[in-house]
Every structure is written in C-alpha cells, then in structure tokens.
Amino acid sequence: MSDFLKKGFLLGLGAAVTGKEKLEKKLQEMVEKNELTQEQAKTVMHKFMDKGEMKTDEWHTKQFEQTQQMAKDLGLATxxxxxxxxxxxxxxxxxxYEQERQEH
Incomplete structure (x- = not known):
C-alpha cells in the first residue's frame, strides 16, 4: 500500500474512532435526559457501525482495484x-508427457 494511501486510511480511521466516541457520548447524554431509550441509542450506534463497515469494504475494494491497475500499468504479473x-x-x-509416451 502506498504511503500516501496508508496515511489517508489511518486519518479516516482516526476520524471514525473519534466520531464513534463522540457519538457514544452524545447518545449517552440523550439517554440520561430521556430523549432516547437505551434501545434507540443501541440502534443508532449499530447503524453507525454498519455504515462504517460498509465504507471500509468499499475502501478495500477501491484499493484492490487501484493496486490491480497499477500492476497492469507497470506490466507486473498479478x-x-x-x-x-x-x-x-x-x-x-x-x-x-502423453506425446512422449505414445512415441515410445
């Protein structure tokens, strides 16, 4: 993985972790204020995590495609x-082998 792409991925990962922590804190505050039930907060968090997993899968797919294209452009065998x-x-x-067997 190129250094640039790796840094970009890590930056996005850091933002996601920070976003998750902030979301958890905000959801907990809303539960404490009775603006949300605990179950609603869990549902919101699960949706957030599912979306993050989908984005990770998309990123991996794009990374694979880009790597394949670079290999092709450079003439490297996959x-x-x-x-x-x-x-x-x-x-x-x-x-x-079969030909040699038939000749002998």
Whole structure:
C-alpha cells in the first residue's frame, strides 16, 4: 500500500474512532435526559457501525482495484496471471508427457 494511501486510511480511521466516541457520548447524554431509550441509542450506534463497515469494504475494494491497475500499468504479473501461467504449463507438461509416451 502506498504511503500516501496508508496515511489517508489511518486519518479516516482516526476520524471514525473519534466520531464513534463522540457519538457514544452524545447518545449517552440523550439517554440520561430521556430523549432516547437505551434501545434507540443501541440502534443508532449499530447503524453507525454498519455504515462504517460498509465504507471500509468499499475502501478495500477501491484499493484492490487501484493496486490491480497499477500492476497492469507497470506490466507486473498479478497472482491470477501467475496461476493462469502455472495451469497452462501444467497442461503443456501433461500433453508433452502423453506425446512422449505414445512415441515410445
């Protein structure tokens, strides 16, 4: 992961943690003032956490796509490329073995 992307991710993570802590504090205050029930506060917190997980998944997907594109742009072989080549080599070795067996 590039240093720039890593710093951006960590900054976002720090903001999310701070946001979570502030939200928990605000929800607790609202419960204490009887503006929300404990169950409502839990629901709001779960929705916040679910949204954060969705954003994390989106970020990972985008990061993967960007990494794949960089590898392609640089002409680097991906794991999938290597696995495909291994499969082709194995198939060719099998064909060669079969040919040699038939000739002898």
């Amino acid at each position: 794991k999938e490329d290597i696995n495909e080549l291994r499969a082709r080599i194995s198939e060719l070795e099998t064909q060669l």
